[in-house]
Amino acid sequence: MYGIVNQSIQGLVTDNHGRDKWEKIKVRSGLLQDYFISNEPYEDNITYELIGAASEVLELSEDEVLRSFGEYWILKTGYERYGDLMKAGGKNLYEFLCNLPNFHGRIMLIYPDLRPPEFVVERISEKEVTLHYYSARKGLTHFVIGLIQGLAKMFQETVEISVKDQEYTDVWHDVFQLKIT
Secondary structure: OEHHHHHHHHHHHHHHHOHHHHHHHHHHHOOOOOOOOOOOEOOHHHHHHHHHHHHHHHOOOHHHHHHHHHHHHHHHHHHHHHHHHHHHOOOOHHHHHHOHHHHHHHHHHHOOOOOOOEEEEEEEEOOEEEEEEEEOOOOOHHHHHHHHHHHHHHOOOOEEEEEEEEEEOOOEEEEEEEEEO
């Protein structure tokens, strides 16, 4: 993953829990570097180690850390770094989800080695959506839930999210049911 991901985890922790907690997380994770370069690729295991260490130090489940991180990614990192792209993504949650392939395509111009997930949206009704998430990375279900919650807040909507199905073959596949109000 790119350094911006790990920078964002650091931001989540320092903004919400303080620098001292971040320092403990760095030690617990075995992190050797003091900072991350946003457009530099890093091994995925560094990010997973940071999440695990954050879970232990903050006394939260990894799922809670991932959900918080997903929401933070949208409302803080995404909006600060890619605000114009985020605003152009749609006028509501549904439109933004449908436009994710275009959004990721533009972000890949900045991060050429990016391996973004794929999202497929099925509209069930005016307020109900089935969202398919495909990724080479497993275990990020709750991060995606946080992303969706963050997007709903960004559009001043509320969303109920349930996981309908999960499977792992050569890619991770989660199926979410969204009720948007």
